[in-house]
Amino acid sequence: MLKYFNIAVIGFGLIIAIVLIKYKPIYKVSISGEEVGYIESKEDFVENIKENMTKETTKNIDTIEIEQEPEYELKLVNRTLKTNEEQVIENIEENAIITYKYYEIAVNNETVDSVNTIEEAEELVNYMKEENQDEELDLTIVEKYTQEEQEVDTIQDIEVAKVEIQEKVTEEIEKQKEQERIDAMPEVNGIKLANIPVSGTITSRYGVGSRIRRGAHTGLDISAKTGTPIQVVANGTVTFASTSGAYGKLVKVDHGNGVETWYAHTSKMYVKPGQEVTAGEIIAAVGSTGNSTGPHLHLEIRINGEHINPQKYLYN
Numbered sequence: 001m002l003k004y005f006n007i008a009v010i011g012f013g014l015i016i017a018i019v020l021i022k023y024k025p026i027y028k029v030s031i032s033g034e035e036v037g038y039i040e041s042k043e044d045f046v047e048n049i050k051e052n053m054t055k056e057t058t059k060n061i062d063t064i065e066i067e068q069e070p071e072y073e074l075k076l077v078n079r080t081l082k083t084n085e086e087q088v089i090e091n092i093e094e095n096a097i098i099t100y101k102y103y104e105i106a107v108n109n110e111t112v113d114s115v116n117t118i119e120e121a122e123e124l125v126n127y128m129k130e131e132n133q134d135e136e137l138d139l140t141i142v143e144k145y146t147q148e149e150q151e152v153d154t155i156q157d158i159e160v161a162k163v164e165i166q167e168k169v170t171e172e173i174e175k176q177k178e179q180e181r182i183d184a185m186p187e188v189n190g191i192k193l194a195n196i197p198v199s200g201t202i203t204s205r206y207g208v209g210s211r212i213r214r215g216a217h218t219g220l221d222i223s224a225k226t227g228t229p230i231q232v233v234a235n236g237t238v239t240f241a242s243t244s245g246a247y248g249k250l251v252k253v254d255h256g257n258g259v260e261t262w263y264a265h266t267s268k269m270y271v272k273p274g275q276e277v278t279a280g281e282i283i284a285a286v287g288s289t290g291n292s293t294g295p296h297l298h299l300e301i302r303i304n305g306e307h308i309n310p311q312k313y314l315y316n
């Protein structure tokens with residue numbers, strides 16, 4: 001019996017040897033039941049998948065998820081059959097979902113630029129705070145995720161981001177200062193008076209009497225050289241631009257809410273009735289037309305037709 005057993009073992013060994021000479025063990029890889037190729041080592045192949053999927057673009061990769069996991073089946077195949085790992089990896093990559101992570105920098109809740117890492121984002125924010133430490137700025141970092149590789153490929157260098165963010169910061173600082181200026185503007189019946197019409201010396205105040213007028217003064221007289229530009233004090237619509245008796249050449253502007261401003265004794269008028277004007281726009285030039293003792297601007301502010309003291313709001 002031992003003799004026969006030995007013969008059987010030797011025979012079986014010979015069969016195995018002959019089989020291994022002609023065949024080899026490899027893994028068949030399938031995705032969703034469909035054969036995609038053959039590989040030699042399952043363990044090495046799994047590592048190769050990870051390496052291959054990150055070697056093209058390692059930047060910003062957060063997670064790699066294979067939607068359809070490969071199935072591996074050990075088989076004996078003819079030794080002439082060649083493995084095709086690269087092609088198998090390509091097939092698997094087509095079913096992979098790569099999620100990328102990057103960081104947006106927002107200034108006052110408005111996204112300005114993006115960087116690759118949290119370290120770069122923190123460096124940028126700290127740099128901006130140091131450069132603009134006297135200003136009140138809301139600088140925030142927002143963690144973002146995407147499956148679009150193009151989004152992270154277009155992220156610029158941190159030095160470029162610094163320039164772009166500083167430009168936005170400067171713009172926001174200017175906006176803040178402009179808003180502060182607007183908030184500090186005097187207000188008449190809800191209408192902001194953005195600026196004085198001319199710089200000069202007040203020669204006659206509101207409400208005073210004079211030998212050259214019948215009643216109390218209805219406005220404010222500001223002395224200035226003939227031809228000095230007169231700026232409209234707020235946005236509005238020109239309602240009158242013509243000669244009007246003692247007022248001489250007179251411009252009237254309606255600002256809404258019943259508020260109207262009058263600019264009298266001008267030497268020239270640069271606007272016409274119906275024309276829209278913006279605060280600070282030049283509408284006329286100082287003169288001495290009408291009932292006037294010298295070049296000056298007679299400024300009136302009226303609410304629903306009733307004149308009020310301009311000096312309460314301007315030339316304080």
